[in-house]
Amino acid sequence: MAQPLFSLDGQSLITPQSVSNQFPSPHHDNQTDLLRTAEAEFAIIINIAMQRFGAGKDLPGAVRWLIGQLHDIRQKFGAVVWQKLIPFIQAHSSSKILQQCPFTRWSFEKPRGYSGDASLIDFIxxxxxxxxxxxxxTLLGLDIFEYTINAPGPIAVRERRDILTRYVDDTAAQTGSDTEVLAIAAGHLREAEASKALAEGRLKRWVALDQDPQSIGSIASQFHGTSVEPIDGSVRGLLARKHQxxxxxxxxxxxxxxxLADKVAIRLTQICMEMLKPGGVFLFxxxxxxxxxxxYMESYMNWELLQRSEADMWRIADASAAENTVEKTVWFGANRNIIYATIRKLP
Ligand SMILES: C[S@@+](CC[C@H](N)C(=O)[O-])C[C@H]1O[C@@H](n2cnc3c(N)ncnc32)[C@H](O)[C@@H]1O
Structure with a gap:
């Protein structure tokens, strides 16, 4: 993993422990026995997958099957065993094969020094x-890639980008020429590429804040001369009200x-609510x-995320502002892999 070219603000660092706390471990007197069983089950699965790769037929189908099997193992053995199984999977020779997929490799190697950078999302x-x-x-890598970027998670990420474009354009249609938008953790702001409101000059400003100077540089050059305003900033800066x-x-x-752990997520949501105009909307x-x-993501891609349930989203949304000052909704994207909360500040 490369060293980041900037200092991470520490607010968005998640640990294997924070991921583990999110899903239960079955009670078992001997976790070592359980781990051995999990390793044996993985060995059978990966053997079948490698045979399918070797046969060279329907490789995307083989990757789909493997991803499904890894999801089932994770669920079946629970957090404690799964965290110990991850290094075992990463050390397996299949890892080198799956890393021929450029998306998997980028995620694993983390050229920008941290997980989930904007270039990784560009593959999606x-x-x-x-x-x-x-x-x-390689050709094999491209075959694997064909499935990894069309797996349910990436499908949901592409839909998320389109939802963001729609929210910006709808806001501009309702608010008129004074529309002001803020994207936090903007990455490369790809949702702006399809925005009609931006193209037609109907936005007053679209502030795009990110911690990564490379992403900010990319936004600055691509959207130069538009109402997009890139800002090199962080969640920590927002929490400290450093960015005016x-x-x-x-x-x-x-x-x-x-x-973001719950505590930071709640605090950030509260700060965002304070930065909304009356009638404004915050979406996360x-x-x-x-x-x-x-x-697959946590093992072969070394990409750990905090997944949230509907109840988790409501807990953050409910803590965001006094009940009678906001309208809230929590909803799923089409394939339920991404969940959204929208909070409107009542006028
Ligand atoms: C997964 S990318 C998402 C980019 C974009 N929003 C999208 O949907 O395509 C995550 C982005 O969050 C940024 N990020 C992560 N932690 C951050 C923090 N604490 N403060 C500011 N930006 C952060 C990263 O630099 C990266 O560009």
Missing amino acids: YGHPAVAEEVARS LGTFDLIYAAGLYDY ANFSDEMADDG
Whole structure:
């Protein structure tokens, strides 16, 4: 893993422990026995998967099957055993094969020094910015990639980008030329590429805040001359009210809450509510606890996320502001792999 070129603010660091706390471990007197059983089950599964890879037929189908099996093992053996199984899976020779997939490799190697950087999401978006990296892959890697980026999680991430574009455009349609939008953890702000309101100059400003100077640089050059305002900033800065950003009609955070423990998530939500104009909306998204790709992501991709249930989302939303000052909803995306909360500040 490369060293990040900036200092991580520590607010979005999740540990294996914080992930483990999220899903139960079955009671078992001898966790060592259980781990041996899990290792044996993994050995059978990976043997079958490797035979299917070797046969060279329907490789995406084989990857789909493997991802499903890893999800089932994770669920079946629980957090304690699963955390111990992860290094075992990563050390297995199959890891080198699956890392021929450019998306899996980028996630595992973390060239920007941290998990879930904006370039990783560009693989999911099929963005030209990562086309060279994809083109460098082996044929086998491309076959694997064909499934990994079309797995339920990535499908939900592409839908999330489109939902964000729609929220911005709808807000502009309702608010008029004074529309002010804030994207927190903006990454490369890919949702702006399809925004009609931005293209037609109907936004007053679209502030895009991210901790990673490389992402901020990418936004600055791509959206130069538009109402997009990139800001090199962090969750920590927002919590400390260091960034004087003013108020907004729409604030959103996608691909961020998955890395925030509850306490930070609640505090950030409260701060965002304070930055909303009356009638403004705050939206945050999180991978849901129904996501299907978790076992593959946590092992072969070394990408750990905090999944949240409907109740978890409500707990954060409910703590955001006094009950009679807001309207709240929690809803799922189409395949239920991502869950959203929207909170409207009553006028
Ligand atoms: C998974 S990407 C999501 C990018 C974009 N929102 C999207 O949906 O495509 C996560 C982004 O969050 C940013 N990020 C993570 N922790 C952060 C923090 N504590 N403060 C500011 N940005 C953060 C990362 O730099 C990265 O660009």
